[in-house]
Amino acid sequence: SQRGDAIFGLGGWWSFEMAGTKGTFCIENCVEKLYYWDGSQPASMGTMQPEIFDFGTKDFGTTFNNRLHAFLEDMTNKIPPEHIRGSGRDALATLEYTVAAIESFEEGGALIRPRALPPLHGTPGFVV
Known part of the structure; x- marks a missing residue:
């Protein structure tokens, strides 16, 4: 803020x-x-x-519809599970950065690196 x-x-x-x-x-x-x-x-x-x-x-509530539609579109197009846009992986990454920021504050500004996300499975070069 x-x-x-x-x-x-x-x-x-x-x-x-x-x-x-x-x-x-x-x-x-x-x-x-x-x-x-x-x-x-x-x-x-x-x-x-x-x-x-x-x-x-313009409204936070529309983000839920956007994510649901992205998920349904990916399912309809038979996108491999590891590449589905509505998977929550980006949300998990955001939480890891949030936790690192909190730990940094609690430790007087120390550099805290976010934990790595679980590895992706499938073909990393796959692009929709």
Whole structure:
């Protein structure tokens, strides 16, 4: 959330901003938009004109329908189980990063790496 400690501070209770050496990104209200300021182009920081990725989702509740439809579409198209978009693997990865952030905070800012996800089975080069 925006508490005045983030430089771009788009606001919103459910917004998140992360800055690093390669750039800065901000997620607006969980699902609405992603803003990205490319750190390899210092001029973009001076103008404060980010790339904006807006996928049209304005309500968190619609994300459930999107995931269900993706799952059903993959099942209909006989996508191998390890490549199904609605598998929850991305959610598990997010939780691993969340746990690492909490552990880092509890250990005074120590670098904590998220645990690796279980290995994928099947053909890693498979792309739908």
